[in-house]
Amino acid sequence: MFKYAAAFAILATPALSNGLEIDIAGEANGTIKIDLFEETAPLHAAQITAIAETGAYDGVVFHRVIDGFMAQTGDVQNGKLGSDLSRAGTGGSDLPDIPAEFTDQPFERGVIGMARAQNPNSANSQFFIMFEPGYFLNGQYTVVGEVTEGMDIVDAIKRGTGPNGSVIGEPDVMTAVRVTE
Template identity: 65%
Template structure:
């Protein structure tokens, strides 16, 4: 049993049935499946599923990837293949408003998905990141929205960026298609 499933069992709840499945292309090729935690971050999960259903995440780049830390994606404004802007990728979001934080006690372990934000804790919008390794210094500072259930090998092969900034040189890996699963 996964650690998070055990946590939900202790809390008297069940893990959310909703998830997303992303097809990744570039240096990494394959599918990453993510269970989304409606019980932990309902507003953030709603945002992700809405944008996925609209096709907003399709062709969006992994614009910030730091080896041993995380891979960030989801900039639906500046991260799409047809008008990708490497200098602006990571600064945009959706046309929907920013979300108030939904911090929890769920730890940032390998495969955990969190919402990216600016310095303002209530500024998450469309971007999210997936942890390559544990990052407990993020606990209670960023909203956890889910966990990878399949495709960690695909995650591990995503093109890495600059060791400190995570900026990608050349063509980034992309989420070619993101669909909501039940």
């Protein structure tokens, strides 16, 4: 339980936000707005907010994008534009992993989910945005928010190839991620 102490300390700090504005550049160009669900996923919302406040998400690419499914980003360790992106998707942040906060909220179009490894308590900094419903994810991944504006921008994000959806060439990037109130 000690490894979650920092995450719980983040939660103990009053939430200063309830959302994000993300500027995206590449094949998609524009700003999306996200409402974070502090009530149902307080640890995950607090972690995303803390990472965004440091500017660590700025310059991070969408490294895994599967048409008809989702666009994944948030690898602040290995997913910065201009770096060697061969390991994008394998890293996280300096903060500890977060225990799962599963709810009965379904994975609908525009929902933001936290990416994780096989261990349900391994979410850290990476998240994904659903292009279409993915009900097979229900109860398996934490729903942390939803897109409230800019799904047309999300729909334009450069798609990856193959079953894993790895983006080849120049991926789209989050140029700036701002915390909103």
